[in-house]
Amino acid sequence: FFSAIPAAPADPVFGIALAYKNDPVPEAQKVNLVVGAYRDSAGLPVVLPSVERAARLLSESETSSDGHHEYLPIDGLPAFRQGAAQVMFGDECMSLLAGRLYTTQAISGTGALRVCLDFVRRHLGERTVYYPQQTWPIHPNVCAEAGLPAKAYRYLATTGGTVRLDAEAMLADLTAAPEGSVILLHVCAHNPTGVDPTPAEWERIADVIAERRLLPFFDSAYQGFATGDLARDAHAVRAFARRGLEMFVAQSFAKNMGLYGERVGALHVVSNDPTGLDHMGQQLRRAIRSSYSNPPAYGARLAAAIFQDPALFAQWDEDIKLMSGRIAGLRQSLRSALEARQTPGDWSVITSQIGMFAYLGLSDAQCEVMMSKHHVYMAKNGRISVPGLNETNIAQVADAIHDVVTA
Numbered sequence: 151f152f153s154a155i156p157a158a159p160a161d162p163v164f165g166i167a168l169a170y171k172n173d174p175v176p177e178a179q180k181v182n183l184v185v186g187a188y189r190d191s192a193g194l195p196v197v198l199p200s201v202e203r204a205a206r207l208l209s210e211s212e213t214s215s216d217g218h219h220e221y222l223p224i225d226g227l228p229a230f231r232q233g234a235a236q237v238m239f240g241d242e243c244m245s246l247l248a249g250r251l252y253t254t255q256a257i258s259g260t261g262a263l264r265v266c267l268d269f270v271r272r273h274l275g276e277r278t279v280y281y282p283q284q285t286w287p288i289h290p291n292v293c294a295e296a297g298l299p300a301k302a303y304r305y306l307a308t309t310g311g312t313v314r315l316d317a318e319a320m321l322a323d324l325t326a327a328p329e330g331s332v333i334l335l336h337v338c339a340h341n342p343t344g345v346d347p348t349p350a351e352w353e354r355i356a357d358v359i360a361e362r363r364l365l366p367f368f369d370s371a372y373q374g375f376a377t378g379d380l381a382r383d384a385h386a387v388r389a390f391a392r393r394g395l396e397m398f399v400a401q402s403f404a405k406n407m408g409l410y411g412e413r414v415g416a417l418h419v420v421s422n423d424p425t426g427l428d429h430m431g432q433q434l435r436r437a438i439r440s441s442y443s444n445p446p447a448y449g450a451r452l453a454a455a456i457f458q459d460p461a462l463f464a465q466w467d468e469d470i471k472l473m474s475g476r477i478a479g480l481r482q483s484l485r486s487a488l489e490a491r492q493t494p495g496d497w498s499v500i501t502s503q504i505g506m507f508a509y510l511g512l513s514d515a516q517c518e519v520m521m522s523k524h525h526v527y528m529a530k531n532g533r534i535s536v537p538g539l540n541e542t543n544i545a546q547v548a549d550a551i552h553d554v555v556t557a
């Protein structure tokens with residue numbers, strides 16, 4: 151039955167993480183900068199203090215309605231859905247969007263993207279999804295799996311050694327997209343480039359989207375990691391909502407709550423047609439019911455506990471500031487290490503970029519040497535996950551970059 155099945159390419163992120171694991175040199179000689187996950191200064195995974203306290207609250211309430219293992223509703227835990235929407239849209243937009251917003255819990259950000267693009271394919275027809283030329287490598291794959299054609303729009307200008315948004319090229323490509331196309335936008339802390347539009351550029355993007363009647367699909371995987379401020383990082387979504395634009399938002403709490411494996415996320419739909427919105431909710435629930443039936447409960451309960459308790463929420467806010475602050479410090483250390491080595495290139499980009507990643511502009515071949523010769527593992531698009539750096543490995547990473555750049 152199965153002999154004709156072709157092999158599949160390795161995953162661009164998890165495939166390299168596996169290569170790191172399989173590298174036989176001692177742990178102390180290899181560096182893992184592959185997966186976008188926060189680490190402490192010893193390179194270990196972190197449970198946020200706010201999440202730890204939420205977990206304690208849940209375990210203490212074992213006899214209450216939070217302590218059991220019953221199914222959640224098809225579209226998830228109501229308190230989580232409400233809180234997730236509140237975090238994304240804020241008070242002002244929440245009241246603006248009354249009756250025009252539907253939220254379903256989703257299997258983290260990836261699940262939200264997939265369930266939504268499946269919905270688009272099935273109910274809105276075969277429309278093209280436009281994604282930024284530099285993007286999370288899974289975006290085009292999700293479009294393909296959902297059966298939707300996908301095309302890149304230009305995003306970054308890399309000429310002259312600078313790394314900045316090429317707003318003119320981006321707007322030109324969006325203007326040329328056929329009416330009704332889906333436009334995938336990173337809400338903040340763009341992966342992999344760390345380059346976001348300014349508020350003024352977001353206004354121009356919104357102008358084109360409104361004029362050309364395009365359908366924005368925001369992907370929010372790093373809220374809090376761009377500026378350390380949840381509200382400021384949600385600026386683009388809220389600005390579009392204030393303009394009355396319809397949209398989708400895929401929201402992940404993997405990074406900003408450190409709940410990677412718990413798969414905590416949401417899909418938000420903003421529609422100006424209440425009946426359409428109601429039907430969309432029904433169709434999404436129907437699709438979910440025959441896909442994974444209902445979402446995982448534990449992570450959503452943790453998140454809801456944080457949303458509902460002002461003291462826990464304040465702690466979460468502090469946890470986010472601590473993570474984003476430590477990342478900023480690591481950026482500075484890597485930049486200084488490269489400048490001290492007089493490595494050719496403008497390394498100020500490392501500190502001007504924001505979010506979890508540094509986009510070093512290394513070629514595929516240079517990334518290959520970083521891994522095979524220097525045991526520094528990174529995504530092949532030239533992206534390193536900054537929190538994987540620490541005092542012990544920064545010199546090794548800087549030496550490796552210096553070597554591949556000067557080779």
Ligand code: PMP
Binds near residue numbers: 404
């Ligand atoms: N979008 C982007 C841009 C991402 O970087 C990620 C995680 N790497 C996701 C979505 C989805 O993450 P998750 O499914 O773990 O929430």
